[in-house]
Amino acid sequence: MRVVVIGGDAAGGSAASTIKRQLKDAVEVVVLEQQPWTSYSACGIPYWIAGxxxxxxxxxxxxxxxxxxxxxxxHTNVAATAIDPQRRTVSTGEHEYSYDHLVLATGATPVRPPIPGLDLPGIHNIHTLQDGLDSIADLADQRPVRALVVGGGYVGIEMAEACLDRGLNTTLIDMAEEPMTSLDPDMGRLVHEVLVKAGVEVRMRTPLEEFLADGDxxxxxxxxxxxxxxxxxxxxxxxxxxxxxxxxxxxVTPGHTGAIETDLHQRVLGLDGHVWAAGDCVQTYDRVSSTxxxxxxxTHANKQGRILGMNIAGTAARFAGVVGTAITKFMDTEIARTGLGEHEATELGHDVRTATITATTASGYMPQASPITVKLIGEPGGRLLGGQIVGGPGSGKRIDVIATALFAGLSVPDILGLDLAYVPPLSPVWDPVQAAARVLLGRLR
Amino acid sequence: MRVVVIGGDAAGGSAASTIKRQLKDAVEVVVLEQQPWTSYSACGIPYWIAGxxxxxxxxxxxxxxxxxxxxxxxHTNVAATAIDPQRRTVSTGEHEYSYDHLVLATGATPVRPPIPGLDLPGIHNIHTLQDGLDSIADLADQRPVRALVVGGGYVGIEMAEACLDRGLNTTLIDMAEEPMTSLDPDMGRLVHEVLVKAGVEVRMRTPLEEFLADGDxxxxxxxxxxxxxxxxxxxxxxxxxxxxxxxxxxxVTPGHTGAIETDLHQRVLGLDGHVWAAGDCVQTYDRVSSTxxxxxxxTHANKQGRILGMNIAGTAARFAGVVGTAITKFMDTEIARTGLGEHEATELGHDVRTATITATTASGYMPQASPITVKLIGEPGGRLLGGQIVGGPGSGKRIDVIATALFAGLSVPDILGLDLAYVPPLSPVWDPVQAAARVLLGRLR
Known part of the structure; x- marks a missing residue:
């Protein structure tokens, strides 16, 4: 059996490794990767640029x-140029590979709106290792004083930190009302305040129109x-x-998000069952919204790659779906979300109630205590819909309790009943997530 | 209506406050507390002694x-001396209070084995605020150089840290094979090593026979x-x-643990339904073992007090039970457990499989990365039974994911599917809990 995998990063690398590990000599696994590198942490690039x-x-x-x-x-530095699902072949221009199973792990590419000057030297995406190399070389060569970060999402926030670490006068612009639009604006506001306090010049509601160049x-x-x-x-x-x-x-007909649609086995819909896909090129089933x-x-790329590989290797496995968890940090502030935001939930027709509390990460009398704000979103009847956290060290990974609860379908009263860990240097006696559930429960009754 | 609450700390204070808040002038709530203090954090005493x-x-x-x-x-400094459930009265010797509902929140008392010299000056329990005052005064007056901590459990570990903070030459003794017997010995061994590395002289398998005194x-x-x-x-x-x-x-006939047995409403079994109990004087339903x-x-005292108060105030509520979560830290090492330990599970008749992995708290290439060991316990068929964690900053509260999973009845494969938060400074792409689940799953198949 021959499996051809297009893409050798998280999803493709996991898929290929899983198949080879399970089937050993019974399978030939061909991996075609456009870049010189495989299986790397793109999420680490801002921290690399930061030093x-x-x-x-x-x-x-x-x-x-x-x-x-x-x-x-x-094979690195090799791009697949065409797939023929009828003949079950992949072409690279130079070579043609026949396959029994094909894995699409082609990833994502930065959004590039039609802004004049977007290709000028000195403007960097933060997506590939090459972007990291280019950015670091540019910072070393040009010794810039001022940096502009476009976008206040995960990468933008992380690059703002990197720029401050590099000693740059940093401006961040975004078209939205508040940074971190995957959070509700009231929680994004907290991120905004932290950015400003750290010295970032933040300009929200600021559309980018054009980049201007010097004589060079x-x-x-x-x-x-x-x-x-x-x-x-x-x-x-x-x-x-x-x-x-x-x-x-x-x-392939793309799904409503524009990404490739697969079943929970990661098999591409609409083809012959021999083509699979995983990672940043696919859309995923969200357990909370059922969409x-x-x-x-x-995280999803790694899990989907593994599931896909197991299926090709003959061990039936289903991707469990996601609940929309994401996290980042800016300096000492941890920022996390899971499930549906307030507006998302309202748009989906839920009768939304929210509770936002401010507590401390440790018992208030301990030196480790740092402020933490937790917002929970639910609806009458007790259903938990989502949660968001902004706070000091020890805040962010508390989102995992909410994510696990959403995964399991636990209710708001269930959250209040959870047997969470308490010791004064690491938590108040009511964990902040439970303190928020307590307030939300009052509003659901 | 009159409610008499015996005990004004976590459980009693929560119960009394909940009842008063809900029923307002329709209830008279009498609280009898032996100590001069109410609603305090006994868990904070070691950190107070540590400074x-x-x-x-x-x-x-x-x-x-x-x-x-x-x-x-x-009423503080007042001890209830007798209860008459037939007449529905509580006596303090001087006064007699009639009640419509009685709440027993009498707490716990330190175990005092019959060891000669246990009452000598210079020997301190760490249980009440008075113990804290006495300990601190003794340390100030006597300026000791050497300290002995008896017991390697939560309080013992925390007091060992406090003694090191105070600059004392510290010895810890325990009869067990390893410290932290609520963990399995292989995980307790890690705690042992950290204690030794920090300079504590640890003597395990060392029974205490007698305390000796000087001329004074x-x-x-x-x-x-x-x-x-x-x-x-x-x-x-x-x-x-x-x-x-x-x-x-x-x-009252005590339960098999020697503690008061209640139903999930916190009503004492075997009496007339007007007597309730919560906190350190009761035994609790464990969701994992169904015992x-x-x-x-x-944490349980606060939750049970609230549930009990709601029931007395007329809002039906049930305590959800516990899963056996506990946590502490020693210096930079965080130590946590939940569910059943390997030996507990074996004794209960489970066909136990375990997986223990060592990973890092953050992506390995980040400066925040610190070693973390996660042990998961499960059985063929995929049931999750428990988990234990020992590791650096950011390790301990990860137990909450396992605790939430146990509460919800999630399986080992479910753990692997969880959508947990990932960003390099706060987690590897596979959270260590999931990395352990992955290994355990291989052993369950």
Missing amino acids: QTDGLDALIARTPEQHRANGLDL GRVTAARTGGGEIPTDVVFLGMGVRPRTELALAAG QRYLPLG | QTDGLDALIARTPEQHRANGLDL GRVTAARTGGGEIPTDVVFLGMGVRPRTELALAAG QRYLPLG
């Missing part, structure tokens, strides 16, 4: 050599709806879209 | 004056099965037993 971690090699979980040593027929053609400013912002370097964090060109050309959503994250 | 927090006032969540301002008829009658040494240990001060952490004297004298266990913790 918080050691660099490119540190971010690589498994090198091409390691994959090959594990028996994968892995390098970016010198952004023209925005709020005036011109001079800068020496620009980092883009405007989100990603699924890379679906190959799939679409092969006859398909596009949530490109490394 | 990590400011002292007595900081540990008090609600003072007698605050309770009285909220409408409670609260103050403790100078402990005679043990492993020889004599000279010391200037002793802190006892040998566990607690429920205070049930009043209940037993009133005709009654004695797990005296502030």
Whole structure:
């Protein structure tokens, strides 16, 4: 049996490794990767640029050599150019590979709106290791003083921290009302305040219109709806879209999010059952809304890759779906969300109630105590719909309790009953998540 | 209606406050508290002795004056001496109170084995605020150089840290094979190593035989099965037993743990339905083993007090039960457990499988990454039975994911599917709990 895997990062690498580990010599696994690198942590790139971690090699979980040593027929710097699902072949232009099973793990690509000057030197995406190399080289060569971060989402927040770490005068712009639009605006407001307090110049509701260049053609400013912002370097964090060109050309109809639609086995819908997909190129089943959503994250890519690989190797497995968990931090502030936001839930027709409490991460009398704000979203009848957290060290991973509760279908009263861990340096006697549930429960009655 | 509450700490204070808040002027709530203090954090006492927090006032969540301002008829320094369930009265010797509902929140008392010299000056329990005051005064007066901690459980570990913080040469003795017997010995071993590394002289499998005194009658040494240990001060952490004297004298038959048995409404079994109990004097329903266990913790006391109060106030509520979660820390090492341990599960007849992994709290390439060991316990068929964690900062509260999963009845494969939060400074892409589930799942198949 031959499996061809297009993409050798999180999803593709996991899928290929799982198949090879299970089937050993009974399978030939060909992996085609466009980049020179495999299985790396894209999420680590901002920390690498910040100088918080050691660099490119540190971010690589498994090198091409390691994959090959594990028996994968892995080709780097090779792009698949066409798929023929009838003939079951993949072409790279130079070569054609026939397959018994094909895995699409083509990932995502940064959103690039039609903004004049977006390609100017000095403007960087934060998506690939090459972006990291380019950014670091540019910072070393140009010794910029001012940085502009476009976008106040996960990458934007993380790059704002990296810019401060680098000693840059940092401006962040976004079109939204508040940063972190995956949170509700009242929680995003807290992130806004922390950014400002740390010295970031934050300009919200500020559409980007054009990038301007100097005589050498390098970016010198952004023209925005709020005036011109001079800068020496620009980092883009405007989100990603699924890379679906190959799939679409092969006859796949994308899902409503524009990403590839699969069943829970990660089999691509609408083809012959021999084509599978996972990671940033697919949409995923959300357990909370029972809808398909596009949530490109490394965690899902790894899980889906593993599930997909098990299925191809003959062990039936289903992806459990997601609940919409995400987290980041900015300096000492941890920011997390899961489930539906207030507006998402309202749009989906829920009769939304919310409770937002401010507590401390540890018992108030301990030196470790740091403020934490928890927002919970539910509806009368007791259903839990989502949660959001902004707070000091020890805050963010508390979202996992809410995520686990959502996964399991626990109710708001259930949250209050949970047997969570308490010791004064690590938690108040009522964990802040439970303190929020207590207030929300009062509003649901 | 009149409610008499015996005990004004976590359970009694919560119960009384809940009843008064709901029924307002329609209820008279009498609270009888033996100590001069109410509603305080006993768990904070080691940190107070250590000098990590400011002292007595900081540990008090609600003072007698605050309770009285909220409408409670609260009496401190008053002990109930007898209950007459037929006549529905409580006596303090001087006064007799009739009640419509009686709440037993009599708490626990330190275990005091028949060891000669246990009452010598210089030997301290760590149970009440008075113990804290006495310990701190003794340390100030005597300026000891050597400390002996008896018991390697939660209080013992926390007092060992306090003694190190105070600059004392610290010895810890315990009869068990390893410290923290609520963990399995292989995990307790990790705690042992951390204690030793921090400079604590740890003597396990060392029975305490006698305390020896100097001419002034103050403790100078402990005679043990492993020889004599000279010391200037002793802190006892040998566990607690429920205070049930009043209940037993009133005709209550204790449960198999020796604690008061209640239904899930916190109503005492075997009486007329007007007597309720909560907190450290009761045994609780364990959702994992479906048995009654004695797990005296502030979290349960607060929850049970609230549930009990709601029931008396006319809002039906049931205590959800516990899953056996507990946590502590020693210096930078966080130690947590939930569910059944390997030996507990085996004794209960489970076909036990375990997996223990060592990972990092953050992505390995981040400076925040600290080692974390996670042990998961399950059985073929996929049932999750328990988990234990020992690791650096950010480790301990990860037990809450396992506790939430146990509460909800999630399986080992479910754990692997959870949508947990990932960002490199706060977690590896596979959270260590999921990494352990992955290994365990392989052993269950």
